[in-house]
Amino acid sequence: MSRTLRIASVNVNGIRAAYRKGMGEWLEGRGVDILAIQEVRASRDDLVKLLGDEWTVVNHEALAKGRAGVAIASKLPIVEHRHEFGPDDFDSSGRWIEADFDIDGTPLTVVSVYVNSGEVDTPRQEEKWRFLEAMTERLPQLAGDDARVLVTGDFNVGHTKLDIKNWKGNVKRAGFLPRERAYLDRFFGALGEEITGADETIGTGHGWIDVGRVAAGEVDGPYTWWSQRGKAFDNDTGWRIDYHMATPALAAGASGYTIDRAASYDTRWSDHAPVIVDYTI
Template structure:
């Protein structure tokens, strides 16, 4: 069964896509532009672009009507986020002002009228204790950064790869993975704190019981057997609850080990 969204007349709603592309040049080689031609969105938020903008052929995006803003990591071939939009942002900020994260290209802010959109790539913690410690520190620092931001910009949408599966329904094998990074009790507790602080998990809000994943290991046919994790989210400020029209996953897009997540939102 194909997963798709039905186009609506331009201007009635805004459609936002978040997608960890695991290398934008690789995703382009796997037909990303052709897919976007058939699945149009107003705003594209890519994570783990793994490139600077000058080494990527961006003309196909421009032909589709997108302008872009890019926050690459200092380390080549690593991390980085990019936001493509058919709507001109009023204000753009690269990073969050914390050098340890900004050098890794993890947060890109774009403002559209009263709305602030944060395109984020959270650390994974999968390479050992040091990076897990970095991840936990990032979570604390990011929480405080967003708390302060919302004092002047209350309407916030935070999209991206959070690298955490929140509840047992969000992971194919919660028992065996209970001590695995990405599903650790302290990470899940942070997610609960995050949503309790005034954010809505837009997918779960619209699909409370649906089992859907956004990442699958390349090993052992995990994607074919749908043994995945839901670690990509679109969080929406609770004050914008009534502006959420729909949200979903598009697992049939196969340009990465992740699948895209989308939000339809009233401007």
Template sequence: MQIITLNVNGVRAAARKGFYQWLPQQSADIVCIQELKAQLPDLSDDILAPAGYHGYFHCALKKGYSGVGIYSRFEPDRVVEGIGVEEIDQEGRYLQADFGNLSVISLYLPSGSSGDHRQASKFFFLDIFLPVLQEMINSGRDIILCGDWNIAHKEIDLKNWRANQKNSGFLPEEREWLSRVFDEIGYVDVFRRLNPAPDQYTWWSNRGQAWTNNVGWRIDYQIATPDVAEKAVEAEIYKESRFSDHAPLIIHYDAL
């Protein structure tokens, strides 16, 4: 099974940049997208259900903001929108599709970079979401959480780590929270299991020559329960075409 995740930074913008021409050329079974910046009436049929895929979406109430989606070649047994917390769910940050014992989740954590009020919302999300992650892993289900977590975990995960230690996305509290997800609860950073190399990033600022010089951050993940992570055999950050300020993260799982 091949799974792709991408923060599209506006799904209509990604469409104009060729994302939906590129997608059929991939062998992806499931595609998770984040930051739709649209409501369902705004979307064309090609975006709502690309050829060969079922499409599911959790849009934000606020127009032009946030939102997540899942495309699947297989119709899921169940789709869950949100985690049951109004303040979080009205921003369209969580969409879960269940296939037998496997749950695939498209997730978009808040960014705190626009000000203290948004950093407070981010910390609120982290506080609420940690026990949700614990409950999910306790359920015994196979789980893959795909998306933009807006946290670079370790120094290797961003180019200019020294200059960003007091900036949202690399704050000590955020990094410690993500360490708890891995070390205490037991989830696995699938990409890092397969690729320990430096200079592997999924997001680049539009300022300066960040993309050209590969001055980026690795903030997009596929995070899985251990049994699922063990089945991951190949990972790629696709950079041949640009559909967004993020790059698609592609992981192939054997025998899922």
């Protein structure tokens, strides 16, 4: 017997501020079963207080107070959760958390990820390379035969020219560097096939599905993040950097892909919009 779950992901840009601006009202009316959150910038106590008793919450805070932070909130029981990720000397705190579920006997794993934003020719970009490399190692471990796994969140990379309105002006900036995009080429490349990345390097496809691109087709956007500066939101000069990346077995049951773009600039409660998908398992 199948069951449909609604899974949403959003970078809240500070959950306390988001709740002051209306996140709670949005969540109350959206029928979400599992919520992956990034850039929480708050403690577990804050999360539990804001979300309420109906949610089970697991989180991982950054070492630096008030920065990063990821969480998964669920109306379903969480069987187990993990946040170990990457090399022992690598600080991935506040950027990766996995939660396991049992959906009527079928295992499901949901990951909330917040990839470093990076900055060209700085240590921040070096940390981003290390994080993307760690993802390269972890993804095959998660994606076993017929596994149902969703890696969702803020990847801080626009995959192709369709994913950034002003792509020509960003080819040398973090977020749209060919080397960054090549990682996504491999993540979304056909399993086991030789993939030529945006930076012309050769790698092997991991076989994950970009649920948003499959749903939208080969069109510009739809975008999930807009700068707070100028008229970026009003002009829809955005980036698609928030993804639902699913194993084929899970993606096969995906439907209703939606980006909850605010009606107007002044009604936004984050600079990102929630990305929502229904999964039949």
